[in-house]
């Protein structure tokens with residue numbers, strides 16, 4: 001297994017639509033394992049393939065505290081969603097340090113394939129629902145700040161750039177010392 005570099009916003013790969021998976025082979029399983037390792041190490045609760053530069057429809061999610069409930073969703077799509085919207089604060093490994101409230105349906109039913117290509121279903125609520133919708137968005141080239149007003153989105157992007165500059169400066173200082 002290997003840690004993969006996480007693509008950072010506004011990299012154009014995060015705005016691209018990922019293509020369906022057709023080959024359920026060892027290469028796919030290896031990518032899923034690497035993505036899971038990368039997600040756990042970050043640490044995060046979800047990661048989409050385009051966030052590691054692979055434009056295919058696969059996401060990994062684990063919202064458990066023990067980090068022992070890995071879900072790998074291949075070719076996932078939302079089959080049904082509840083009309084009720086709930087607001088939840090979200091973050092993303094491609095926009096580190098940015099947290100914003102996003103409104104989404106509280107419940108979703110997701111259909112997907114597992115690594116063997118078998119068709120499965122998942123009923124999601126609470127954090128799992130938020131996380132699944134956030135990750136599925138990535139596969140369509142959507143990041144969570146795309147759900148904000150233009151003004152809030154611009155503010156978030158500016159803040160991200162500022163955080164990045166500060167981090168780079170701190171790293172340079174550490175190097176000089």
Ligand code: NI
Pocket residue numbers: 091092093094134135138
């Ligand atoms: Ni994300």
